[in-house]
Amino acid sequence: MRVLIMEDDKTVATFMARGLKEAGHVCDLAHDGEEGLEMGRDGSYDVLVVDRMMPRRDGLSVIETLRSDGDKTPILILSALGEVDDRVDGLKSGADDYLVKPYAFAELLARVEVLARRRDPGAVQTKLSVGDLEMDLLARTVKRDGEEIVLQPREFRLLEFLMRHSGQVVTRTMLLEKVWDYHFDPQTNVIDVHISRLRAKIDKPFGLSMLHTVRGAGYRLQA
Amino acid sequence: MRVLIMEDDKTVATFMARGLKEAGHVCDLAHDGEEGLEMGRDGSYDVLVVDRMMPRRDGLSVIETLRSDGDKTPILILSALGEVDDRVDGLKSGADDYLVKPYAFAELLARVEVLARRRDPGAVQTKLSVGDLEMDLLARTVKRDGEEIVLQPREFRLLEFLMRHSGQVVTRTMLLEKVWDYHFDPQTNVIDVHISRLRAKIDKPFGLSMLHTVRGAGYRLQA
DNA sequence: CAGCTACATTACCAAGTGATGACAGTTCCG
DNA sequence: CGGAACTGTCATCACTTGGTAATGTAGCTG
Structure with missing residues (x-):
């Protein structure tokens, strides 16, 4: 399965990428909102994992732009904010699921796979x-x-x-x-x-x- | 990475310690609240894992005391109680994350590493x-x-x-x-x-x- | 340079660790 | 209910490991 991670903290991004790769997925990284939007646009990913706060362009804006382009790729949004309102904002903008930091990596993996399966059963490595x-x-x-x-x-x-x-x-x-x-x-x-x-x-x-x-x-x- | 585990059940504590050591961390144990507080005070740990219920001094009290001393070490609190209120209590007392028993060891490990990384990126080296x-x-x-x-x-x-x-x-x-x-x-x-x-x-x-x-x-x- | 101390090397053996075969309890069938 | 398939436990065996001790060597100091 192909996953695009948009996350500005490189350590965290690398950690996630490694974990996803170990679980058998292909994983690309974008380190800011603009880069992420550009990479996400070519539509070759099964899931996008988007950090809410990023330099150059924030996560919500990236999601809104993609959705207004008609892109339906499942999106999981990550945030340090835990309030109910933030959760709502994230989902309103077009994300499919929401994960609050800190989270266990296993949880991220599980959610990513659930999202991907919902859309494209069988894309998971066999x-x-x-x-x-x-x-x-x-x-x-x-x-x-x-x-x-x-x-x-x-x-x-x-x-x-x-x-x-x-x-x-x-x-x-x-x-x-x-x-x-x-x-x-x-x-x-x-x-x-x-x-x-x-x-x-x-x-x-x-x-x-x-x-x-x-x-x-x-x-x-x-x- | 250095981790201090405060847990009164020795079987559980030993199991956690072994797992953390296998993952490449250095791991010390405290078997009750007083001992834990004393060991935690010397500030040489990257993360503290605290059981909520312990003899001599309970987990919340240990955390509150450490925080009131100005200690900022990331703390993960463990509890058998799963209610929202308990979670809130734990976080209010100054813990950074909360894990409810029973949990998978992998989850504990992931959370411990996330907490540590948040504070000190790059501490986990392979x-x-x-x-x-x-x-x-x-x-x-x-x-x-x-x-x-x-x-x-x-x-x-x-x-x-x-x-x-x-x-x-x-x-x-x-x-x-x-x-x-x-x-x-x-x-x-x-x-x-x-x-x-x-x-x-x-x-x-x-x-x-x-x-x-x-x-x-x-x-x-x-x- | 003699004597002392700190370190190096080797061989040996007890305890520990892992491998494996046999067996027994369970579950899943028809 | 009976049997096959599966999975865990146990006892035993073989090998590895790492600590000890004995002995050898190099470097420091007076």
């Missing part, structure tokens, strides 16, 4: 690949080297998460949260066991290992 | 480099001259600390505190041994030494 390993999220199939591999649901979620973070170390805590929805330490070796099962399917038959243990830290999937 | 030595904190990899170097966990922490303080002399006491979490002198030569091991990996194969001994003071990493 395939992942790392090296010769491929995953089709819709068909729920995994292949390595063209050869199909059958995974259990939990194994599938585990591999999906690893693939979305390929090249990075994924900690046990992250896995417990995102694959198991545990928000505490179960004090068992569930993770180890499932990693072992996954390895037996995706690595062992192929000789070259992709799933590496990083002792004392976690695991890393790498081509 | 890559370090000194001369031709590079460290990627996410991938947990180290390279010199483009060549990958495999480090043990303790060696990694040691090098990370040295890199974060490159050009400065790092004393043994600092290393014991920050790399080993020892708050006393173990009366052994652990540090020497690990420095030696680190040198064998990052210096020896490359001819030019970066890790220098400063007699009577400590060590210094320099290009």
Whole structure:
């Protein structure tokens, strides 16, 4: 999915972009209102994320201009202001949703994806690949080297998460949260066991290992 | 980034601390309000995470006291109560953000990092480099001259600390505190041994030494 | 330059960590 | 209700890690 972020604070913008990319989206940045308006006009984005306060041209004005041009791209507006009136202003100007700073990144991601889905179901990425390993999220199939591999649901979620973070170390805590929805330490070796099962399917038959243990830290999937 | 967690339930506290450490932050714990207030007062933290209900002194009171002392450290308050009024109370007392239990750890992490960034952009770093030595904190990899170097966990922490303080002399006491979490002198030569091991990996194969001994003071990493 | 101190290096071993196979409890079917 | 599929727990094994101690070396000081 293609997302355009208009945000003048470069640190924040970079952070958002990184997160969205990790979630499998393509992400461009505009650092002020004019630039944003120009980029937004070519209509190639699935969602726009607009900071309310920006140099050169503020967020509300950008949105109003786009809408008066007939652009219907879903827009999520960000603001430091939390008052009800501001929320109303934002929506009046033509935004589809509103997020007040500070917000959790997960929340931003969720809202962006909801907006995009509302307009264009299926634009969300459906395939992942790392090296010769491929995953089709819709068909729920995994292949390595063209050869199909059958995974259990939990194994599938585990591999999906690893693939979305390929090249990075994924900690046990992250896995417990995102694959198991545990928000505490179960004090068992569930993770180890499932990693072992996954390895037996995706690595062992192929000789070259992709799933590496990083002792004392976690695991890393790498081509 | 340095985070202080005030939370009386030790299981929860330990879990949070582990997660934050995995994400590359330094994390201290206080198990009741009084202890938290005392630790928070020395102002060396980037963010405080405060449980609303704690023995000896409740969270709101801790926050009010810190704020009335002029402390501006960003504070995230945790509570089991989800009512709007509670949220308001929390923010009124001087907290910057509010998280209701149960929450996903990822959300806590995201909010903590947002709070910290708002105050000090760039505090969250994922890559370090000194001369031709590079460290990627996410991938947990180290390279010199483009060549990958495999480090043990303790060696990694040691090098990370040295890199974060490159050009400065790092004393043994600092290393014991920050790399080993020892708050006393173990009366052994652990540090020497690990420095030696680190040198064998990052210096020896490359001819030019970066890790220098400063007699009577400590060590210094320099290009 | 002798003796002392601070640091370096090596080898060894106990504790810790992760891997794996077996098993048991659950759930989901027909 | 019976069985298959799935997922978690446990026990055991093997390997890694990192601390200790013994020994060696360099630099400082009087």
